[in-house]
Amino acid sequence: MSGVRLLVGTRKGAFILTSDGSRKKWKVEGPHFAGWEIYHLKGSPADPDRLYASQSSSWFGQVLQRSNDGGKNWEAVGNQFQYEGTPGPHQWYDGSPHPWEFKRVWHLEPSLDDPDRVYAGVEDAALFETTDGGKSWTELPGLRNYPTASTWAPGAGGLCLHTIVLDPKNHGRMYIAISAAGVFRSDDRGRTWVQRNLGLHSNHIPDPDAETGHCVHRIAMHPSRPNTLFMQKHWDVMRTDDCADNWREISGNLPTDFGFVIDVNANEPDTIYVIPITSDSHHFVPEGKLRVYRSKTGGDDWEALTNGLPQENCFVNVLRDAMDVDTLDPSGVYFGTSGGQVYASPDGGDTWNAVVHDLPAVLSVEVQTLK
């Protein structure tokens, strides 16, 4: 029987939530790695029982964990992330040059076909790769050595490479996003890159239409249509239909176009989800109402989804890696909040239930659809 497994990273550990295909009753296990920040966990598409977790702490630094049995047992693997060569500076908050320093792994993206190959997006922004199941990590330095890199500046959360999207139809192609530099595309598995930010407009940088400096929060792709990407930018929801060569705004009738998450329904490539957040100064949902917005037209026209979500006195945030969709029919949608709730919709967003109410603040949610 089919089922789903949610991998939830929080400020104080990881939790694994499982359910059968009905997605009504849930078993909650955890915390794993109690007391540590778990920025991200993700399973290998090639071997769903192979999981990777980014475990970090201001005290003890970065640890990488691997499980070979779906999260029952874990082992610490390699945690040395050494920039290749002598890293030059990027721009600091005050505009001065600041040396590249490794702080943590924000995002892990296992290869689509090899459980031992994983890409890691890190702060300060760079892309690393393991081909031995996490024992050793090697930087793909073409990104950090990109000609504009010395002008990249951190957002409030740091200069982080937080999104990695792999093209399932063109195995050499991948996209990454950096706050606050923008989107980059590689056609050779991360060796060389081009920045792809044409059409983005950001009023918080000196030249709003500059090719570098945009605070992209998240990008998402439907695997059947890899030339189309959706983006939640610091402000603005955007779309491209030509592999990120050109972007156009699709914020439409959203109550605010600030937010972090964006995702695509697994069965409907034009059905997308965002969770609007009041503003970059508030970082909580508007009007005390937790509302997921769904567009069934690929953007511009949005409807609020509220059935089962709190509609008064709610002031939570939903961070960029904290939403995912399963591949059942109808597709399930999941997200976690800064208040420690994980919500699940088994019907594409029409109705919602809180799977758990009181976890530590949620940093990431990934779902695995188990056959």
Place this chain on the structure above:
Amino acid sequence: MIQVVLPRNLQILAGVGRVVEVQVDGPATQRAVLDALEAGHPALLGTMRDHVTKKRRPMIRFFACEEDLSDEPLDAPLPEEVASGKEPFLILGAIAGGQA
């Protein structure tokens, strides 16, 4: 044997109890103790000091015999009481205050 006391988070990570015994060859120094500790428990690599420079992580402290040895040279001899195993070498995470 030198007695090393680990903070709770590192005990869990290494799969050990509060006290770990390590044997060092030659003089008992911070470097020798940490080298031996990491060799016996590779999961601790990088969690107390930098992989390459061996510099202490900023929020890790080293105490022994009621003294703060955190900023002592890596190759300075540890107190005789530590070297002989009478007193433990304490590894601590700095207090969090209101943070986290």
